[in-house]
Amino acid sequence: FVLEQAFSAALEERQFVLHYQPQVRLESMQVIGYEALIRWQHPEFGLVYPDRFITLAERSGFILSLGWEVLRLACEEMAFWRSQGIKAQMAVNVSPLQLRQADFSDRVLSELESYGLDPACLELEVTETCVLDAEGQAIEHLQSLRKAGLHISLDDFGQGYAGFSHLQMLPLTRLKIDRSLITKLSNTHNDSPIVSSTIILAKRLGLEVIAEGIETREQLVYLRLAGCDIAQGYYFSRPMTADQLHKYPPFMD
Ligand code: G
Ligand code: G
Ligand code: MN
Numbered sequence: 001f002v003l004e005q006a007f008s009a010a011l012e013e014r015q016f017v018l019h020y021q022p023q024v025r026l027e028s029m030q031v032i033g034y035e036a037l038i039r040w041q042h043p044e045f046g047l048v049y050p051d052r053f054i055t056l057a058e059r060s061g062f063i064l065s066l067g068w069e070v071l072r073l074a075c076e077e078m079a080f081w082r083s084q085g086i087k088a089q090m091a092v093n094v095s096p097l098q099l100r101q102a103d104f105s106d107r108v109l110s111e112l113e114s115y116g117l118d119p120a121c122l123e124l125e126v127t128e129t130c131v132l133d134a135e136g137q138a139i140e141h142l143q144s145l146r147k148a149g150l151h152i153s154l155d156d157f158g159q160g161y162a163g164f165s166h167l168q169m170l171p172l173t174r175l176k177i178d179r180s181l182i183t184k185l186s187n188t189h190n191d192s193p194i195v196s197s198t199i200i201l202a203k204r205l206g207l208e209v210i211a212e213g214i215e216t217r218e219q220l221v222y223l224r225l226a227g228c229d230i231a232q233g234y235y236f237s238r239p240m241t242a243d244q245l246h247k248y249p250p251f252m253d
């Protein structure tokens with residue numbers, strides 16, 4: 001199959017790269033970490049975004065190899081940060097299919113260990129579908145990783161089922177409010193009962209709240225008043241290449 005060959009070749013040629021988008025704690029306005037976002041640096045087509053290939057990678061099973069490559073790249077970058085004395089977390093997106101691997105949690109922990117990294121510096125972003133998906137194994141993996149100190153966040157909350165039961169079934173530390181809800185803020189005169197009550201709900205469950213897709217100062221002010229802990233979006237920064245990040249580290253501001 002042609003696409004599968006292209007994927008494997010790209011992996012071998014190290015054509016997959018991570019871009020990093022800062023996450024800002026609203027209380028201190030300091031960058032506390034970055035979300036790693038994958039891109040395919042294609043020799044012919046240029047920079048290819050994940051919406052063009054993640055679904056295909058999931059269908060072909062390539063997402064498993066790709067997932068380990070992403071983790072390796074993230075650990076490499078975090079090891080570099082550590083060598084520079086930079087304390088920042090890394091959030092990595094995880095496909096539900098990855099959580100079906102019997103050795104998933106063990107392998108994540110041994111990867112962290114091989115780079116000498118504290119598990120608390122890694123956050124896994126999972127989606128609600130992983131609950132429906134993997135016959136309990138997904139949740140067990142997340143529980144062991146949580147126990148080992150990793151952060152687990154529920155990504156894209158408010159986009160799909162937004163099921164309350166999922167919030168209690170998963171060993172979460174953070175809830176990520178989907179961009180679509182944040183975008184709507186500006187159209188509703190910056191008031192949203194859905195956003196503000198989601199924040200209250202999350203806090204009652206002992207979770208930190210991250211809002212993604214923040215683009216305006218008005219959204220920032222609203223979210224801060226509503227008790228949101230952390231924010232991410234173009235208002236602060238677009239996802240940056242490693243070079244950009246090293247040259248203009250926003251955490252130095
Ligand atoms: O960066 P961008 O907005 O184009 O990302 C689009 C989507 O791709 C996001 O929903 C994100 O969750 C997903 N994505 C980005 N990087 C990864 C990755 O490393 N693994 C997986 N499974 N999904 C990713
Ligand atoms: O994991 P997830 O699917 O949520 O990935 C977030 C995606 O949203 C990334 O592809 C990122 O490039 C994109 N993104 C991040 N901040 C903003 C923003 O402020 N506005 C818009 N339109 N997209 C954003
Ligand atoms: Mn994400």
Ligand code: NA
Binds near residue numbers: 178
């Ligand atoms: Na998201």
